[in-house]
Amino acid sequence: MAQGQLVSQAASVAGLSEAAPVVIELFTSQGCSSCPPADALLTELADQPGIIALSYHVDYWDYIGWKDPFSSPEATQRQRDYASSMSLRYVYTPQLVIDGRKELVGSRRGDVLLEIEEAAKAGKAVSLSIAGKSLSEPTVNFSNELPLGRSATLWVAVFDEQHETEIQRGENKGLFMVNKHVVRGFERAGEWNGRDASLSFSFASLGLSPTDGCALLLQDGTGGAIIGAVLHESNPS
Known part of the structure; x- marks a missing residue:
């Protein structure tokens, strides 16, 4: 399929809303020969309004020929948290998780686009917005409350x-790989009680360093459904 056709198909994802963005999290590795098609699809989708695309480079491929310079144990733990929540027997790459609710092989283009459309139709329980002049100490505003007794965790991904990398060894030796929205830090910002209008953090x-952008994810605990999200592509400084 020609590049123009690929872009056209990706652009046809229906029902996307910047007020209720769909969060897609790709678990990938530069050492995995099955990952480049999934990386390419994420690159296409990353800049579409109404999608928050994040690429987590896991570390369990680092010992098989090529050490991914962007891999981290935190990325692997994030994937394992999803595996536990979804009762999966193992982790794998390339895995795509959509809104913390659905997982599938990240290179299955047609399935990925359909699942994103379904997630867009479902919407989000809470809309998030960022207040304040600087991202270094932001205030996150919540549009509405959760049912009594429910709470949610606010996560920050920078x-x-x-990144563009020429692979020197391993399964992808000789490839020039492009990785978009590479997560370099992921931390819990706080617990939202489901009622307060806002939550602040620094x-x-x-312990997060300034990068090109950040995503705030409101999630049912660790590895649960993402019920709200907002993207801010400014350095937190």
Whole structure:
């Protein structure tokens, strides 16, 4: 399929809303020969309004020929949390998780686009917005309350816009790989009680370094459904 056709198909995802963005989290590795098609699809989708795309580079491929320079144990733990929540027997790459509710092989283009459309139709329980002049100590506003007794965890993912790497060894030796929205830090910002109108935190207190952008994810605990999200592509400084 020609590149123009690929872009056209990706652009046809229906029902996307910037007020209720669909969160897609790709678990990938530069050492995995099955991952480049999934990386390419994420690159296409990353800049579409109404989608928050994050690329987590896991570390369990690092010992098989090529050490991914962007891999981290935190990325692997994030994937394992999803595996536990979804009762999966193992982790794998390339895995795509959509809104913390659905997982599938990240290179299955048609299935991925259909699942994103379904997630867009479902919407989000809470809309998030960021207040304040600087992202270094932001205030996150919540549009509405959760049912009595429910709470949610606010996670912060900071990411680099794009990396280009020439692979020297391993299964992808000789390839020039492009990775978009590479997560470099992922931390819990706080617990929202489901009633307060806002929650504040500082990047310094979380030990997160400035990068090209950040995503705030409101999630049912660890590895649960993402019920709200907002993207801010400015350095937290």
